Structure formats: structure tokens, C-alpha cells
Amino acid sequence: MDLRPTPSEAAFRTELRQWLAAVLPTLPPKPPAHDWPARRAYDTGWQRMLFDAGYAGVDWPAEGGGRDASPVEQLIFKEELERAHAPYVGVNFVGLLHAGPTIVAEGNADQRARYLPPILRGDEVWCQGFSEPDAGSDLASLRTRAVRDGDEYVVTGSKIWTSHAEVADYCELLVRTGPDDSRHKGITWLIMPMDAPGIEIRPLETIAGSTEFAELYLDEVRIPAANRVGGENDGWRVTMVTLSFERGTAFVGDLLEAIELLDQAVALARRTGAWDDPGVRRQAGHLRAELDALWALTRRNVSQAARTGVPGIGGTVFKLAYTETRQRLGEFSLGLLGRCGLAATAPEPLDGGGPLPTATMVEDWLRGISLTIAAGTSQVQRNIVAERILGLPKEPPAAGGGR
């Protein structure tokens, strides 16, 4: 065990830090939250800056045009970007973290040449069409049907939780090509152009009032068979291969943000006088212990990935712990605001000091609710830990279904 950086890790960090210090002041102002075309322009503009500096696809393999950074460098990359308050990956999320790596691993030469460079440059934006209204945790039950017609697939069905659909150029789409009950064995991975006829996008407003998600209704959308990645009915494996790119760094930005939010909460507690309460101080101390431990666990998971080349089960353990800690942090922060935490708009503070951090804390509490649901509910994650780490037996399949 060694927590000290190697000379090359230290050099990577220094170079990145210098670059960030030089370019971040040149960024345009952040666009309004609901103006998606403006957000696309902002996020893709940032991606272009990363590309020009050689930081696009830091975690991608070299054959995909990426930097092929080590897991520790990937950790440093995310850490430095968060600490410098650089823009988030935003609308580039699916392209950079999901569709791109899938095409690197499973796409053919034509697909790689066509789709990868525009993702890295920030020219094209992707969205994800995996979940369906009736296929959430049980993704393998998805029913969006693709029927082969000559050199095209004709796709009909619906998708949900498609982020940034309104501004996306392409969608990574999972469709049913096998029999209705073929589950994992009858799924195919397609690249769907978002300007194809027959796609209807209905924005989905979240409980936080945000609009990044949409439902997609697909009515006989024609997709060229050349847009299939991997073999027909091999889409489940293709999707799982993508997950193997994870190096334990998925939540680095979120975790560092949480550490900063705790500092903000303590500053607020000092200002309101709540800090005089030993119970409040202990809650803050407890949250600090949890967040510090999660940072240690991140470094452990990244180190494991560096040794083995594959993600360990540590990511599941991390997600279970982090999401609940983050929710407790949200409760703690919001509680400090008393009844002023009941509205996102901050009232004029009575001490004549700066504005209250109400909007941040209300939004964080609301968004926190999604954490134990998104990307696999905590209940499904616990099943995974129990079955894959501990070897506990699977539940007998319910009549008519199964896993």
C-alpha cells in the first residue's frame, strides 16, 4: 500500500492543473438550466477544448483515439477537473462514457472511423435507449421490437430515461430481435440516428423540476442494418462489455462535490448558530468520516482496477455506501435551513450577510433521491453483492418470469 504519487502521476497532475488554470477563465458563461440547445453548445465547446489539449477520451483505449490513461491518471483527471470546477461532461455523457467505449470494443472499422472522432471532438451527441416503461431493473425483458426488412431494421416500441434526447444526434438503442421470451439472448445493439422519421420525443420532468430526461416513442423507425454493433441477438454481451471499462472512477466528481457541500453546510451551521449544538457537530463529523472513507474506497477500487485491468465488485459496494451517505448529507444540509429549506428561493438573510445557499441545498436534496434508484436500485445492488460476492443462492424464479 502506498498513497504517494509516482513521479509520472505527479507530472500528469501538474500539467493538467496548469492547463485548467489557463483555459477555465476563457469559458463562456454557463447557460440556463432549461435551455438545452445552449447547454449542448456549452458542453460540446468544452469537449472541443479537451480534445485540442489531448484530454478527450482520457479513459479510452488508444485504438479508439483515446489517451489510454492508467486508472490512477483517470482518477487524477476527474479529481483535478472537479477541484477546479471545470464543466461537467454534460450532454457528452452517453457518447464518452457509454456508446463510444462500446463502439471502440465491439464496432467494426467503418463504425469506429465514422462515430468515434466526432464524439471525442464534441461534434456529435449521443443518448441512450435502454430502459423501457416496463423494463427497468429487469432490462432483459425489454420489448422494443426490431424486424429485419432487407438491409434495414424496422423498430417499434418505447424507451424511457433517455437523457438529452432533444439535442442528441444518435441513440444507442437496445431492441428485441429474438422471440418475445428470449430475454438476454434476443437483444441487438443498434445505432439510431435521431433525425430518422418515426421518432417522437416527449420530455419527462423530474421531481427536481429538471428536464434532462425524455420518453422516446418509436413508430416503424427504419435503421440501416449496417448500424448494428456486434451480431444480431448479441446485444446483451455487447452492453456488458462496455461495463468492463469502468475503473472505479464513476463517482469521483460526485464525491468531491459532496465533500465541498459538507464544508458549505458547516459554514451555514456556524452562521446560523446551529454549530453550538454538539449533536449537529457530531453529525458533521460523522459525515466527514463517511466521505473520507469513500475517498479511500475510491482509491482502493482504482488501485484494484490498475492491478487486474477489470473493474472489481468494489464499484457496487461503493455505490451502495455513497448514495446513502449523500442522501444523509442532503438531509443534514436541508435541516440546517429550518423552514427556509422549504423553498428553492432564498429569502433575504437577517444577518445582512451573503445569500443563503438554499437553492443548492434544496436541489441537492431532491436530486439525492434519485441516487439510490438510478443505474441500478440499491435493492438490486444488494442482490448483486449477496449473490456475486457472498455466493448466496438466487431466489427461485417466479412463475412466468425469471432471471
Place this chain on the structure above:
Amino acid sequence: MDFELSDDQRDLAEAIRRLCQGRLPLAELRRRERTVHAVDRDGWAALGGAGVFAMTVPEADGGLGLGLADAAVIFEELGAGLVPGPLVATFLAAGRIDGAADGSAVVGVVERPGTADRSSDVLPTVVEHLDDLDVLVVLDGSGLAVVDPTSVEATPLDGSLDPLTPLWALSRLPAGEPLGGPTEAARWSRDGAALTAAIQVGLARWACDRAVDYAKERHQFGRPIGSFQAIKHLCADMVVRTEVARAAVHAGALTVDQPDVGDAQRAVAGAKLLADEAALANSRTAIQVHGGMGFTWEVPVHLAAKRARVHASQFGTVDDQASALAGGF
């Protein structure tokens, strides 16, 4: 940066695990339950012979010259082996008190009331393993003092919660002979907390393993109870608590060894807090998974729940650590 255990650390852990299973198996340890002598002196010497107490003593002084992180890896195994006795105090005394390093002496420590958050005019001081001790060290903020354990006025406390941690009540603590000043006392408190936390991680892991084994073999409603999600989720939570606490403990101990990577005091406080919680919660959960059998004396999971409470009271409670951490904002 490589925060994975080295091959040497894994080998060391494996060796101590084997030593515990071979020389200090649980069935043998349990023969001493509810007696005033929980420490097996031969076993203690075997631990000393394996270098358990002298791990961080410099090689020039006859120790292994390793770091506190290496010791944390070993102390997790001692915790998982439910080895009783003042392991941490004897480790801290190695190189300072004769016989501690090689396990020929058993050294205990007692924290003078008033050093923690709460002191009391009502509650006497409680010390563990007094009849097995060759030396008792009194720890407070101003320093360390050595006391002859036979010289203290002590009343044995029947019904010690942990049947392998006999207890005595002290009406007053003698001043003793000075052993070290505030700097050394602070080091004892910090390193003691780190290694006690490592023991707690071992207890948390052991409790989880017992629960999982039982959930696989125990059948009800025609299936192993471990196939029910209600049981699975209890077990998964045990894994999460153990893994998070272990990462914190290793980071805490390693930050002591490599002070330039962070604030060791803060890292150790967080480690002790989370390891205490993991041991307390996992051991209680393991009893729950065992159902009625978990409430019997024969099934050993209760030992972890009781031992965890002993360690949670040493070198700062969960609340003490939370308060200390809050002081760092």
C-alpha cells in the same frame, strides 16, 4: 499511488490467520470464558514470536521495522480470530516496556477519566484483563505512566459482558512512574485507535462470514434462508460496512506511515468511528440472521457483539471521534 495490499501484506495476513487457527482456535479460547484469566500466555508468546507486537519496532532494536498499515492488516486477523487480551496495548508498549515486543509480557492500558469527552464523578474507571497484566500503563493527555498492576485497588466485576474480557473497577488510579510525555501519549491514542479499529474490521468480517455460512445451510420454507432477499440485503449491508471501514482503517494507518499524504489524526478518527459502527452493526445483524440460535450461548456470534462493545469503548467512542472530526472543520 497503489492502495492495494502488497503480496507481502497478504502473506503476512495469511500467516497470522493460520497461527490463530492453529495455536488459538476459537474452541480453545472459549474454555477460558467467564474466568479472570482470558490470556493464554503460551499463545501470547506465540504471537510475540510471530512478530505481532514488534511489527513497527525498528529492525535495529529487534523488531520487524514495518509500518502501522502492515500492523493494521495483521490486527484485522487478530480481530477475526477473536483473540482476547490487551493486544493493542502490548503492541504500543513494544520497545518501551521489557518483554512486550516478544510477547513474554502482557501490557494493558487504561485511559484516565477526563481524557475523553465525558468524565464522571459517579462512574469508576474500568480496566480489562488486570490479573493477566505484567504492566499497566495509564494514559492521559499529559503523558504515559507505568503502574504495577498488583498495586492498584481493584474490585473484580462479575458478569463481564464479553466472557473473554474480564473486568475490574478501580476506585482510584495511582500516579505511577512516568513513561512518556504528551507527544508519546498522543501517539498511543492515535495508533491505539487505528489498531483497535483494525480489530473491529476483523470482527465485522467474521460476523458477516458466520451469517453468510448460516444463511447458506439453514433451510426454512423449503429453501436456504440466504435465498430470501430480506436475508440477502442484511448480508450485503454487512459487506458494505466492512469494506468501507477497511478502506478507512488502511488509509488511516497508512497516513500515519506517510504523513505527507494527509491528516493522520483525521483519517484515524474516521477509521475508528466507521470500524466501531461496522463491528457493532454486523455482529448484531449476524445474531439476527441466526434467528433463535443466535441467542444461544453455544453459537459464538454473540461473542463478536460483546467484544465489539469492549473495543468501541477504547481509544475514543463513535461520539468522541465524531466530535473530534467536527473540531477539524
